[in-house]
Amino acid sequence: MAGDSVMSSYWRGVRAGVPFLFVVGPFGLLFGVLGTEAGLAIHETLAFSVVVIAGAAQFTALQLLTENAPTLVVIASALAVNMRMAMYSASITPHLGKLPLWKRGIVAYFLVDQTYAASLLEYEERPKQSLQHKFAFFLGVMTPICPPWYVVTLLGAWLGTSIPPSLGLDFALPIAFLAMIGPLLRTPAHRIAALVSVILALGFAWVPYNLGLLIAGLGGMIAGAQAELRLGSTP
Amino acid sequence: MTGTAELWIVIMALGIGSFGLRFAFLGLVGDRDLPEWLLRHLRYTAVAILPALVAPLALWPAATNGEPDPTRLTAAVATFAVGYLTKNVFLAMGIGASVLIGLSALL
Numbered sequence: 001m002a003g004d005s006v007m008s009s010y011w012r013g014v015r016a017g018v019p020f021l022f023v024v025g026p027f028g029l030l031f032g033v034l035g036t037e038a039g040l041a042i043h044e045t046l047a048f049s050v051v052v053i054a055g056a057a058q059f060t061a062l063q064l065l066t067e068n069a070p071t072l073v074v075i076a077s078a079l080a081v082n083m084r085m086a087m088y089s090a091s092i093t094p095h096l097g098k099l100p101l102w103k104r105g106i107v108a109y110f111l112v113d114q115t116y117a118a119s120l121l122e123y124e125e126r127p128k129q130s131l132q133h134k135f136a137f138f139l140g141v142m143t144p145i146c147p148p149w150y151v152v153t154l155l156g157a158w159l160g161t162s163i164p165p166s167l168g169l170d171f172a173l174p175i176a177f178l179a180m181i182g183p184l185l186r187t188p189a190h191r192i193a194a195l196v197s198v199i200l201a202l203g204f205a206w207v208p209y210n211l212g213l214l215i216a217g218l219g220g221m222i223a224g225a226q227a228e229l230r231l232g233s234t235p
Numbered sequence: 236m237t238g239t240a241e242l243w244i245v246i247m248a249l250g251i252g253s254f255g256l257r258f259a260f261l262g263l264v265g266d267r268d269l270p271e272w273l274l275r276h277l278r279y280t281a282v283a284i285l286p287a288l289v290a291p292l293a294l295w296p297a298a299t300n301g302e303p304d305p306t307r308l309t310a311a312v313a314t315f316a317v318g319y320l321t322k323n324v325f326l327a328m329g330i331g332a333s334v335l336i337g338l339s340a341l342l
Contacts, residue, residue, distance in 0.1 A: 019328055044242060051250035061245055074245050079252045084284050090260035090273075091280035098266040108258035113288070120281045121324070170298040171307050171335055175314050177289045179327035182318025184282050193279040194286045201287035202294065213287050220283025225275040 009133040013140020016122065020114040020145050023172045027055050028149045031062070032156020038066045042157045049153035053146065054112060057082040060210075080209040087217060088116040095123045096138065098131055107135070110142040117180050124184070188231055193224025306342055310335035 028049065035045030040062075048058050061078040069077075088111055096107055118141045123134060185191045197220025204212030269277070293311035295301040314331025318324060 016324075019325060022328075022332075040242070044239075044246075047243075047246055051246050052253055054249075054253050057249060057253060061249060065242065065245065071241050071244055075248045075252065078245075078249050079256070082249075082253050082256055084288070085253065085256040086259045087280050087284060089257050090264075091277045093260045093264050094269060094274060094277065097261060097264055101262065101265070104261045104265065105258065108254060108261050111257040111261075117281065117285060170296065171292075171310065172332075174289045174292045174307075174311060175328060175331040175335065177285050178293070178311055178314040179318045179324045179331060181282065181285050181289070182315055182320070182327060183322040183324060184285070185319060190279065190282045194282045197283040197287040198290045201290045205291045205295070212291075213284070216287035217280070217284040220287060221276045221279045224279025224283065225272070228275055228278070 006132050006136045009129070009136040010140040013118075013122070013137040014143050015140075016118045016137075017114070017141040017144040020118070020176060021148060023114065023176045024145055024149050025152050026170075026172055028152035029156035029159075031055065031058055032153040032158070033160060034059070034062055034156075035153075036157050036160035038062055040157070042154065045157040046150065046154050049150050052078075053109070053149065054082050054085070055149075056210075077209050080211060083211075083214055084217060085111060088113075092116065092120065092123075095119075095134055096131070099135055103135060107138060110138070110146050112145070114145050114176070115141050117177065121180060121184060124186070187228075189224050189227035192227040193220045196220050196223035306335065306338040309338060 031049065032045055035048065036042070040048075048062075052058050052061075057078040060081045061074050064074040064077055089108065092107070092111065096104065099107065115138065119134075119138050122137055122141075123129070129137075181194065185194055197216045200216035200219040201212060204215045206212070207215065289311075293308060294303055296304050296307050298304075299307075310331050313334045314327050317330045318327030321327070
């Protein structure tokens with residue numbers, strides 16, 4: 001029974017992750033194509049996706065490399081884009097922090113926007129699950145997101161410029177995340193946090209290296225925590 | 236494109252740095268209990284970061300060089316509205332994608 005339901009958690013994770021194929025597919029393909037266009041060998045582009053495994057940071061690094069920016073600037077800028085991962089790590093620690101170290105290492109490696117968002121939504125909707133179920137769900141979500149990321153990168157690098165840029169594919173990522181935000185807005189405090197973060201994100205969009213995102217994220221978190229205290233709404 | 240050695244330095248540094256950012260709290264905090272004030276803030280990480288990530292992309296899409304685009308904006312509003320009202324992520328994605336494809340074909 002317990003074994004059964006751990007597997008069912010895994011498969012529920014797979015189902016939650018599958019729609020992200022429509023995000024990862026075009027996004028990874030595009031990275032592969034741009035890598036080849038920038039003069040990278042196929043194995044170099046693939047190494048980017050396997051070692052770094054972070055779309056936005058990879059695009060940032062590739063862009064700056066083609067502009068011949070200094071190495072340190074390339075690294076610092078791409079890591080700044082990835083700074084939100086530290087917030088994801090902190091946010092998921094109350095749920096997965098009790099795992100053995102090597103399993104936490106696995107979670108950390110596969111912790112990307114999509115796996116984080118889908119897992120956190122699950123943990124919030126079903127808070128009473130055991131640690132094993134939560135870990136199984138995470139691995140389930142990761143399965144249709146991360147390995148396909150490598151495959152489509154390879155495919156894009158290989159096909160190179162023979163793929164025409166198709167209209168609308170760029171918008172798969174915003175659509176996927178927008179769909180997940182609504183169900184997360186469970187209490188007035190959640191809605192206030194989201195509203196404040198949107199206002200700050202648009203207001204600070206001019207800040208270089210994507211740091212406006214961090215300002216907005218921190219501002220939204222503070223707004224949510226304050227609203228929770230004042231409205232007395234328990235999550 | 237710059238030299239291959241530089242490329243590999245960038246790839247390795249980004250790999251180590253990105254893993255470090257992701258491992259920071261999971262690995263170092265682990266099973267120690269976090270203070271209540273911090274947990275209270277972390278409860279709002281997802282609803283603070285995800286909208287902040289999406290809002291500029293929806294309003295100023297890179298594909299239109301940052302010009303607001305009625306098709307993408309309508310699809311974004313429809314996706315969010317369906318997700319908020321029905322709490323159904325897949326339905327929201329499906330309707331959002333349909334609106335995007337439908338309007339692109341019409342306009």
